[in-house]
Amino acid sequence: MAESYLPEFEGFFQDEANCVCADCGAADPRWASTNLGAVVCIECSGVHRNLGVHITKMRSVVLDDWESEMLEAFLAKGNAVVNAEYEAEVPEGWIKPGPDASRAARTDWISAKYANKAFVPGNETLPRTEAENAELAARGASEETAAGGLTAMQEYIGTVAVELLEGKDLVACDVSGKSDPYVKFSLGAQQLKSKIKKKSLNPVWGETFMFCVPHFGAELHLDVMDWDKLSADDSMGSASVAITEEMETEGGHSVWVDLNNTKSGSIHLRLTYTSLVH
Incomplete structure (x- = not known):
């Protein structure tokens, strides 16, 4: 039987959407993201904590004290409101984890959903292929045994925040002598995409992307592309960073x-690693 929630939440849990985890659908969630306004299960709460308090702040609806202003702001939201925003446009191929999902699947989804806002309109997140979902499933299966000295709860050793700052001397792909560049990032099965910068060879982005790191030496791949409205996008070069x-x-x-495989061009990044292994 689930633990009773604090009396302040009685009305909140009369909403059916708040009776299941916002991220995996497990029944009787008893952990709350105070700043996001959603309730999640204990398994997903662990992933939330690993993202950092700058993204999501966890508190129990059973044991912890809540300041009045925090409680009022939280009760004004709830899972239906949060998911309407953060799951508004889920690209083809992305699979929301279920109650029995692996740690890898939960981390992949929750990181994309909240840290990268990948399913918020305008973020142009890439679709998922069957091969990428198969790779994620294989990682999840490996949680049942120790791998590389890590236990199931340590599928990833950390996270890396990738700040895409600017580009310099990119090649011109259009007849105007300009390009419409954007950057596709990938780390394992994780894939994210920047915004398009129109008519620029020295674009400034100022965007940040969050990735989970399975081990040191894992490579972050980036492909710089030129957006075309009427034809396939052109490659402007690629590179990798360990x-x-x-x-x-x-x-x-x-x-x-x-950048490799191009005449000129470079990309300015700032990468910040945070360990999850203590």
Whole structure:
């Protein structure tokens, strides 16, 4: 039998949407993201904590004290409101985890949903392929045994925040002598995409993307593309960056990455690694 929630939440849990986890649908969620306004199960709450308090702040609806202003703001939202915003446009191929989902599947979904706002309109998140979902499922299956010295609860050793700052001397792909560049990032099965910068060879983005890191040496791949309205997008070059311990520094690790398979161009990134292994 589920633990009773605090009396302040009686009306909140009369809403059916709040009687299941916002992220996996498990019954009787008893953990709350105070700033987002959703309730989640204990399994998903662990993933929320790993994202950091700058994204989601967890508190129990059973045991913890709630300040009046925090409680009022939280009760004004709820799972239906939160999911209407953060799951508004889920691209083809993305699979929301269920109550029995693996840690890897939960981490993948929750990171994309909240840290990267991947399902919020305008973020142009890439669809998922069957092969990518198969890779994620394989990672989840490996949780049942220790792998590389990590237990199931340590499927990832950390997270890396990737700040896409700017590009320099990118190649011109259009007859106007300009390009409409954007960047596709991938780390394992995780894929994210930046906004398009119209008519620029020296674009400034100022966007941040969050990825889960399975081990040091894992490579973050980036493909710079030129957006075309009437034809397939053109490649403007690619590069890879290995995730290292050097990135676990205050202020992050700033690097200009030269693009391969192109005449010119480089991308300025700042990468900040946060360990989940203690």
